[in-house]
Amino acid sequence: MSDISAYLDKTCAVILNWNAYLETIECIENVVGAYSGLSIIVIDNFSSDNSLHEIKEHLSLLAVNSGALFFCVDENDFGRAVNEINAVNSCCFILVKAHENYGFAGGNNRGLSVGMKIKKFDYFWMLNNDARINHNSLPELLKVFCGSNSVGFVGSVLCDYYHHDVIQCFGGGNIYKWIGKRKLYLKGEKVSYLSTVAAATPDYLMGASLLVKKRVLETVGLMDEFYFMYAEELDWQLRAKKNGWHISVAPGSIVYHKGAVSTKGRSYLYHYYLNRSSIIFTRRFYSYSVLVSVLMFLPLVNTFKLIKEPKNLAYAMKGIVDGLFFKYPSLF
Template identity: 35%
Template structure:
């Protein structure tokens, strides 16, 4: 059974639109697990009412009793699915996306050839139709930064890309149950940002690769749950980047990257001292967080 996982936080209308597009176009998806991350805004009730009205039996609605972020919410859905369904493959999909064709089938085909890999889609901007990224991005660890690969390119120019992403974006990320047996679940201590990057870097140690499948394409509206480039965003994004560095490159590297990242923030956001301070706090919190 192929199961799509969709995480909601206070965006019920957009989430239903995403679910409906998958139900309409992705016939290779057998079931959808919809996890509400403790929105406390009537989202769960709205989903259940939608299910009752449509008579949709291919969707399970779960209410996570706490908002424990991207990793925690998706892990909650994965655990439920493993205990209640006969799983072959999972497909994590952002709730602020939609598809206009069977975007999962090419991912499924790739996993049938090699189930020891993460695979992802080309991400297109819902507003412009141009690339948001060629599946993922490049990691510039010391600077605490990532850069989406191919951002802004027209779809017909994909063949001009000479590079491959260091990670596949969690916006559309598929993997087999057998991979989970080997790698385990995502690290929930990140709360937001870098979870899927960490997961794939951990998997690399076990010889597991990540690959973009260009035949799979998904449209992305942009962040609906992180508050945009707010103080919240800068705190958690910087905290995650530096904690990632601490795990994979050591404490000294993480401290240097926190200093560099704080300096970059001070230059870029000097007119918004509250954002700078939030980013600095997040960066140095990442230095102090524990990693295994």
């Protein structure tokens, strides 16, 4: 695919922001620098740090300089913007104002909901605001779609932002259902390792750089917002697989990812939501015997790992209990 301009015109990047406008603006600049004709939807997940104003100013200036359309819309009131974009079929930058912090799934869903109304978009590139791309990141993802009608999701090879030669994961990870754990595929390997093996497709793809077809959204729906953080991509992709879709990894799509921006300095939230999501996912997709096994294993492994971190351990256990009883607290 030497000329991807036609595919870029049908693709929209979706970037979620929460109290990290400097990170998000840097991500936007990175994307615009690589693909000048790419449309972008940014969702501000009810930030309290002036993110909405800062990102609005930046996107409006980018639009003026590039000739793109720019709209700042409410999550429930974007009809006029969609109609104008559909009328002129132009590159656009859209900033969506969320009414509350909906988490990863809910925030991205608001952006995808807007994008689905724009006729020219066939593909949505979910990109974390702490991810940095190069000129091949998106074209390599699109190549996979061009070669298969049954693939609904394509993931990138995520590498450590601070150590570019170290793999965070090859697309995503594998599920170990009996213990309620997941492991990132090829984590810690050198990038050069990819040239020596034929890497398999993992069980699921990470949402840090994930290309999804609009037809998947139309047939499967959006992500389940009840998870708030973690496992929403697993749930989404497993539902898609049950509807006949496949997932794949583009080995040539390299994305450099920082990671854990939302929970930085608050590791207890990581342990809480990770355990909560594991229990919810297990309850929804596996048998009672698997759930019993997970409920035996997770408390033991968390106690072993976090015995010297009482706050983290307490929140990890709370996550297990809240997941078991489908509780939906917002700790942010």
